[in-house]
Amino acid sequence: MKKHFLFLFFVVMLLLPYFSVHATEKYRTEAEHSIAVEATTGKILYEQEATTPTSIGSITNLLTIYLVYEAIEQGKLTLDTPVPISDYAYNLTITSPVTNIPLDKRSYPVQELIYASLIASANSATIALAEQVAGSEATFVDLMKEKLTSWGISDATILNSTGLSKDMLEDKQTSEEKEPIENRLSAIDVAIIARHLILDYPQVLKVTSQSHFSMNGTTYYGTNPMLKGGIYERSGLDGLKTASGTSMVATSLENGMRVITVVLHTKEGDLYPEKRFLETTNLMNYAYQYFTWTPIVEAGQAYQDSKVRVFNGKKSTIPAVAKQDLMVAKRNRYKKETTAKTNGLDTVLDAPLSKGTVLGTLTLNDTDLIGHGYIDEQPSIELVAAKDTATANWPFSWWNHFVRYVNEKL
Template identity: 45%
Template sequence: MKKIISVVLLVLSLLSGQEVAANDFDVPAKYAIAVEASTGKILYEKNADKVAGIASITKILTAYMVYKEVNAGRLKWDDPVNISDYPYQLTVESLASNVPLEKRQYTVRQLLEASMIASANSAAIALAEKIAGSEPRFVDMMTKQLKEWGITDAKLVNASGLNNNLLGNNIYPDSGRNDENMMSAKDVAIIARQLIQDYPDVLTITSKTVADFDGTPMNTYNYMLENQTYYREGVDGLKTGTTDFAGASFVGTSTENGMRIISVILDADKAEDNPFARFIATTNLLDYVRNNYEMTTVIEAGQPFRKSSAPVLDGKQKTVSAVAQKDFNVVQKKSNKISNDITIKTNDQLTAPVKQDELVGTAQFNDKDLVGSGYLGDLPQVELLAGTQVKRSFFLKVWWNHFVIYVNENL
């Protein structure tokens, strides 16, 4: 008996130690956040609401704007893009990542790949000019898009993420000579989530380690991809960023425990001594997520939650089962008892006939274990559908039902 008690105490102490370690985790960066993409649940944050420099991470927003124009039919992947003197002359600037643009005309697809894989600044500027006519007008479009997502604290001055001091006279009106793009780690996570949810094809670009740009080989700066120095299985994006002001930064996305995780590291610690500091910080952050969180299905597709149902008027049955339209998955800590605190809201105005799979309500997960603001959007929910059809009742019964309702409401 004493041996059993000792073993139990040992196990409890180990579990307790793991929890303390998780609570004490501190990512080696000034600003950071980790988010599960499908639910928007925040899993970790550090100074995530503070605005900071983002450098070339800017290009994930530039990429979003390109995809948006293509999706709207205003732009085609094979459309030619003329390279103006402004981005062309920037290609000789040694401090600005670039690809040669000697032909002075390339396709939208070529330039997007160059901006996302090789972080080519001139490619991003050329795309901005193609879409908006000028980079300042494109910056205005970017700012408007951010506001539509609820991001109001960002400061944007160009499409590339470069410091203004490299752009000569081509800087955004009324901006300073040393201004750079700035936003919070949470802002970056919101943009990354929108990008991979709305246009997941971007991952086919950001997962490439090498690519050809009109005969010039391009190599990724993301050293967490396959065959790279800090390769991690599951990583397939997104973008690095580096300037003296912003430090070494990285917004990544990876599949961990079956979850799509977005990680943001801004201004990694000790990057001046270690060129891989941002990837080490990202690895630590993803390890933390993998060790502490998991996806849980709280309602299976086609199943009700605790016999959930919706009332039906004028039907042969008074209620119809309310079943989940799809698996309702939520993210919870591994150490917690699985929570199924669900609020069911059903339509109380359903009138027969009711078709099977007709929308009858929603189920919302009431998450009590929140980090920071909890989610990048609303609490997770799933639509509830009618599990079966409900036929209309005999006409005299229908008449009687409405007569009773009238009497109760008016007499």
């Protein structure tokens, strides 16, 4: 009995280091590249080989649709603008093996083509939108590159608006070089694109949350069974894009926290396309199990007695309160308090001050960083005056100005 006890004790002591390893170090996806990001703040919740560019296929459509929504915002077109289908785009629907739907009417409103691009991965619809925005797909590609550069993405290879390999298109590569032949982005690059799309144009989720759409009197079904009614349905999941049978970008809003996951090239995904959904589910489960959406300060509240000094006011200081909530995706196993830094509150402001006047900023100071930490700067919010602050009554006002004059001029 004693020997058995000693043996078990030895085994436990041997394995103890493995049980004490953080969850972020134990878990790995069955994909070549993956990442999970909290959407609002951009905090990275999980990262695995996320910085190496790889082929992304029709995930490219997310960037294309971003530029379409941007053109709408700029007044260059509307959702109802009729888009002509060029001979190039049309011929792809009848002569090429690429994913498509018939576009026999040769003109469709922007909204229908957005649905076709995002839900059915219809390449000709995507090309038509690119041509409508920029005049030609080649010019549109320049816009794509410019947008990526503005977001700090410098390692991308962008050849077209769809992500199709050049050897699948009519205008096959004419140079002697064999590479590159397809769009390439890293998982973190894809997460950046998805985050911008969701935050800047949240209406996209009304499209990507649909499992099917109608066009030309025909119903077309997408390839995302994680949406409502699908075999891998996940409550809260409302997008974004599947690709190539081995990759998926997803987003879900659960427990008040929106998470974006990117899974690129699942292992044996060519044989088992459903694996991308299982890996996305596992990665989502991981994010929501190990992280909690936690307030640092709520709107209308001061952060650690944050205040600013006021010259010639009825009060010498006034509270500086949060204009909006400042939140963090806090790892449950991280026991240290997550803090924030105030900026600008050392300035003395002159009365009167109106409620809502910006007094300074509050920036998250999260030290529990995973991988690259955040895909952008840690978030900041404005600190504002909690209420109106009137000027001091005479003779106090006269005396305050006299003292200031003496101190500054004499």
